[in-house]
Amino acid sequence: MPSSRSSKLVRLALAAAIAASGAIATTAVTVATATTAQAASSVGGQITRSEVLARAKVWVDDAVPYSQSSYHTDGSGTLYRQDCSGFVSMAWHINNSGTNNGFTTNTAVNYSTQLAGLDSLKPGDTLNNISTHMVLFVGWTDSNHTAATIYEEPNSSSTARSRVMTRSEMTSGGFLPYRYNKIVDGSTTPSRAGVFRPSNATFYVSDASGGVGGYASFGAGGDTPLVGDWNGDGKATFGVYRASDQTFYLSNDNSSVAVARKFGNPGDIPVVGDWDGNGTTTIGIYRPSDQTFYLSNDNSSVSVGLKMGDPGDIPVVGDWDGNGTTTVGIYRPSTGAFAMTDSTTSTPVQHTVSFGNTGDVPIVGDWDGTGTDKVGVYRPQYSDFYGAAKDSGTVIYSARFGVNGDVPVVGKW
Numbered sequence: 413m414p415s416s417r418s419s420k421l422v423r424l425a426l427a428a429a430i431a432a433s434g435a436i437a438t439t440a441v442t443v444a445t446a447t448t449a450q451a452a453s454s455v456g457g458q459i460t461r462s463e464v465l466a467r468a469k470v471w472v473d474d475a476v477p478y479s480q481s482s483y484h485t486d487g488s489g490t491l492y493r494q495d496c497s498g499f500v501s502m503a504w505h506i507n508n509s510g511t512n513n514g515f516t517t518n519t520a521v522n523y524s525t526q527l528a529g530l531d532s533l534k535p536g537d538t539l540n541n542i543s544t545h546m547v548l549f550v551g552w553t554d555s556n557h558t559a560a561t562i563y564e565e566p567n568s569s570s571t572a573r574s575r576v577m578t579r580s581e582m583t584s585g586g587f588l589p590y591r592y593n594k595i596v597d598g599s600t601t602p603s604r605a606g607v608f609r610p611s612n613a614t615f616y617v618s619d620a621s622g623g624v625g626g627y628a629s630f631g632a633g634g635d636t637p638l639v640g641d642w643n644g645d646g647k648a649t650f651g652v653y654r655a656s657d658q659t660f661y662l663s664n665d666n667s668s669v670a671v672a673r674k675f676g677n678p679g680d681i682p683v684v685g686d687w688d689g690n691g692t693t694t695i696g697i698y699r700p701s702d703q704t705f706y707l708s709n710d711n712s713s714v715s716v717g718l719k720m721g722d723p724g725d726i727p728v729v730g731d732w733d734g735n736g737t738t739t740v741g742i743y744r745p746s747t748g749a750f751a752m753t754d755s756t757t758s759t760p761v762q763h764t765v766s767f768g769n770t771g772d773v774p775i776v777g778d779w780d781g782t783g784t785d786k787v788g789v790y791r792p793q794y795s796d797f798y799g800a801a802k803d804s805g806t807v808i809y810s811a812r813f814g815v816n817g818d819v820p821v822v823g824k825w
Contacts (some may be wrong), residue, residue: 457505461536461736462691476572477570477572482494496547497520499563499565504592520546523592523593525593531557533589539577543586545585547563548563550691551737555757559578561574604822606823607815608819609819613635616813630651631661632654636654637650638653638682671711676699677697683727686731688715695708702719703719703722705719721751724746725745730785731784732784741787748766749766751763767788767800773789773792776822786801794812
């Protein structure tokens with residue numbers, strides 16, 4: 413089993429570095445003692461989309477029962493009504509849900525702005541029929557926007573839950589898209605360099621000046637480092653993939669193993685991402701023998717298989733269009749070309765970039781802090797990181813960090 417420790421509390425985001433292949437996937441991580449998901453915002457204050465989803469998922473995970481007269485805590489002592497609008501007001505951290513008249517489907521429009529259309533929805537927005545029901549939008553399940561994952565308190569015979577709502581249900585049900593007036597997309601901090609050192613199984617992350625900003629150890633020297641928000645609480649934590657037994661070991665506290673899941677076959681390359689846009693990172697693999705991504709939404713079964721690339725290609729994954737859902741791509745070492753798709757159901761190439769030199773390792777990061785992932789390369793002989801502009805070969809980020817033998821990681825810290 414992986415060993416784990418963390419030192420020097422630092423807020424960071426790491427890329428999952430695949431040492432053997434160079435495949436990289438990004439996600440946010442906090443190397444720190446666990447805190448409540450609602451600690452980042454104040455009641456009635458600005459709130460990020462990731463925190464909205466994290467707050468909502470607490471009630472979903474706890475199966476909070478529907479009630480128009482009962483109240484349940486958000487985890488920090490504030491009580492919210494347990495019906496559909498009370499659930500949304502809790503997720504948004506509204507300061508006015510103490511009575512049935514405080515925040516309802518009808519009065520929710522006073523706290524939000526109607527969007528131009530369904531395709532403008534982002535995670536944390538709401539679908540509201542002001543006369544009947546409202547739900548929290550988590551993310552589209554496909555690139556054609558035919559259905560979406562939603563969170564809701566449905567009715568008196570049920571509990572807070574996650575389900576899929578089709579676009580036809582949205583339109584036929586009279587649901588209109590709204591955005592909370594105090595929601596923000598999140599941190600605009602750009603990604604920076606870091607490394608995983610196999611010799612001591614330790615992550616080292618850079619600070620703003622290029623020095624060591626923090627470190628944390630997890631796993632064993634031969635493991636592939638992974639980072640993700642495995643339980644949807646808004647904080648990403650460490651994991652490793654052990655190629656010898658094709659097992660993912662995932663921790664929710666950077667200390668103990670919360671999930672140990674065998675997935676894939678010998679020779680597969682691990683990838684992790686939020687494949688369904690629900691705010692939780694799950695596992696997957698890329699199989700070089702058939703150039704296919706096998707992605708799981710439940711850390712158990714294959715939810716989707718996507719064939720992409722040619723023999724010798726290296727997998728990359730990222731949120732290329734900034735919609736909150738991780739999609740796939742490949743890097744071709746023979747030409748230094750990246751090809752990526754925004755689709756979750758097929759692999760039309762929608763982004764192409766030529767970047768780097770022979771021998772470079774592909775990496776992914778949000779180099780300019782705009783909320784979309786971009787490609788880059790790590791040059792092992794010099795420990796150099798280079799990040800490209802969106803869909804461009806222009807260098808917009810560079811750093812030298814680490815020592816010979818390190819594996820690159822990338823993130824916001």
